[in-house]
Amino acid sequence: MASTEMKARFPLLLLLGILFLASVSVCYGIVSHDKEDDDRRPWWPEPEREEEKHHQRTRGSEEGEKEERERHQEPGHRERARQEGEKEEDERQPWWQPGRGEEEGEWRGSRRLEDPDERERVRERTERAKKWRRETEERDTPRRPHHRESEEEEGSSSSSSSESSRRSQRRNPFYFRSSSSRFQTRFQNEYGYVRVLQRFDERSKLFENLQNYRIFEFKAKPHTVVLPHHNDADSIVVILSGKAIITLVNPNDRESFNLERGDVLVHPAGTIAYVANHDDNENLRIAKIIIPVNRPGEFQAFYPSNTEPQESYLNGFSRNILEASFNAEYNEIERVLLRGGEQRQEQGLIVKVSRDLIQQLSRHAKSSSRKRTSSEPEPFNLRSRDPIYSNEFGKHFEINPNRNSQLRDFDIFLSSTEIRESIFLPHYNSRSTVILVVNEGRGEFELVAQRKQQQQRRNEEDEEEEEEQPRIEAQRFRARLSPGDVVVIPAGHPVAINASSDLNFIAFGINAENNQRHFLAGGDDNVISQIEKVVKEIAFPGSAEDIERLIKNQRNSHFANAQPQQREEGGHGRRGPLSSILGAFTK
Incomplete structure (x- = not known):
């Protein structure tokens, strides 16, 4: 019985043995084939490995040049560049990481600098960069007059050169162009304008000693009057062109002066003044230097009458104060002093007047003496x-x-x-x-x-x-x-x-x-x-x-x-x- 069972199982065992020998033979063939491939691999390099090596060399060169540029950057910029570079490097990293041996084998930028030949090449590039910067600075500095002058002299014929000239003048802290935004217009209408140059110390630290001086320009057409006002600043008035009647009002009297080109008048702080152009044809142009008495470099004009751009300072007082001060009802004070005519309010600070009114103002005005330069507080002429x-x-x-x-x-x-x-x-x-x-x-x-x-x-x-x-x-x-x-x-x-x-x-x-x-x-x-x-x-x-x-x-x-x-x-x-x-x- 037992022998019968062994005979029945023998074909199965034989089949299992044959399968085992076949599998062993196949495994041995695969191993031999892999070994032969390894032996042939130096003669047939894989493209992916070559690209990897090329990438490592390129990356090392780029990192060396990057370190060279970072040496010329400011610390803050260098740190930001390093962080950004690390972020970009992390983004470029593949899913696999090289082993420690492979990482140490890469020729990175820091290792490249250990090579004497490479250090010499880096030094030469650094010297060339310095030389290029020096040449650029010398080319841009005003000591190279031919280039700078050619830009300005050709400004009338070339739009690009004209723009270059304008940029050059904008960089000039000593120069203030009349048409530039550095002049602040305080009032303007069809009869004239009032404008003030920006504070000098705002333009440049060179002018800190001028912080309490301001330049004021005024222009008015013929037969116009600048309404009465006072400033919290002293001013020296110079007539540039035209003919003016300037009246200074003091607590007990007033003085009017006929002024013309070259005449100078000192206008003390707090003194009410009004100006009239009594010429029939020529515009009146005035330049002032203003010296504020309250805040350095800041001054204000105060008007007792209401106008469209500026309210009367009398409006700032309470009704009780006004009634007690003028000994009158508030309605009358408002009608006479504060309400005013709509037409005059619309005209603003410079108003058009008749020739008869101008003649009335000029009757009692005194003329400046061209020979007067004495200590009298009266006008004098620059050509005296x-x-x-x-x-x-x-x-x-x-x-x-x-x-x-x-x-x-x-x-x-x-x-x-x-x-x-x-x-x-x-x-x-x-x-x-x-x-x-x-x-x-x-x-x-x-x-x-x-x-x-x-x-x-x-x-x-x-x-x-x-x-x-x-x-x-x-x-x-x-x-x-x-x-x-x-x-x-x-x-x-x-x-x-x-x-x-x-x-x-x-x-x-x-x-x-x-x-x-x-x-x-x-x-x-x-x-x-x-x-x-x-x-x-x-x-x-x-x-x-x-x-x-x-x-x-x-x-x-x-x-x-x-x-x-x-x-x-x-x-x-x-x-x-x-x-x-x-x-x-x-x-």
Whole structure:
């Protein structure tokens, strides 16, 4: 029985044995095939592995260059760039991570810098970047006059160059264009306008000492009146054009003055004043310098009458105060003083009046004396004395505090300058900051300031360390001048003004006491000529004889022809040794 069962199971066991041997044979064949593939793999590289190696090399190169750029970034920017780079790297990582051995085998940017050849290449790239930055700064600085001047001179023929010139002038802190938004219009209607220049200290920190001075401009058509008002500020009024009747009202009396071009009147704070243009044809134009008495740089006008843009300050009082003050019923006070006519309210602060009313105002007005510069609190004229500088090319009139006690109270001088298509020679003021207001004509000014430029040089002892050496450079600012423009000239800053037509401007000199004007060229008042010869030879590249000859080339003083005499005679003159001084004034 048992043998019968064994015989029955034998075919099954035989089949299982055959299957076992077949499976072993198949497994051995697969292993042998894999081994042969491994032996052949160096001769037939897989594309994916090659791309992976190329990616690692590229990534290492990119990371090295990235580290190089990060060394030139600020710490804050470098940290933000690092975080963003890590974020982007995380996003680029595949789902699998390399093993530690593979990661250590990659040639990353930090490892690349350990190689001497690679460090040399990085250093060369760094030097090229520094050189490129220096060349860019030198190209953009005003010391490269040819490029900057060509932009401005071609402004009339090229819209892009004109826009570049306007941008250059907007960057000029010393220049305020008449048509710019820096002038704040406080009132305007069909009969005229009132506007104020922005605070000087808001434009630049250079003008912090001017924070309590403001420039005010006013224009009114013929037969108009500016309504009575007072300011919480002192002001010095200069008539630019037209004819004015200005009345100052004091507690016990009033004074009216007939004023015309060049006349000056001091308007004290709190004094009520009203102005009339009594000319039949010409507009009245006035410039003021205002000195606030409450808050530095801020002032207000107070009107006792109601107008459309401004309410009467009497409206601010209570009914009881008004009734007790005027000893009258409030209805009558309102009807007489506060309500006013609708037509007059609509006209605003500048109103149109009849010729008869203008004549009534002028009957008792006094005229300014052209010879008056005394201490009397009355108007005076800028041309009341002979000009302090005068020749065929121009005239300069000036009234300083030593000649007028009214100006002494403010420590301000006033001047009026006329240039006849010529040049006001380079000069500077020793103590005064000058605020110049263009009245008529056109021209351009050039002002020289100074700035520190940081130059980076490689340390000889340690090439990877850098030291900064400040260098003072002359920086030139220039702008074209037109009527209404304002220019600020700080003390000690050389300036020259070139008139392309007959140019007239007035100026307010702040800190006028003991101020002196020093000219850098010309026959008289030339401070360069007063330097001893031996010192000139030390300071300038030319010999003492060459320097003296150059200084004497300009025979005119203060004002001179805008075209050099050598150019008129055929250009036989040679370049002088004082170009280091006046180089910033090149044309």
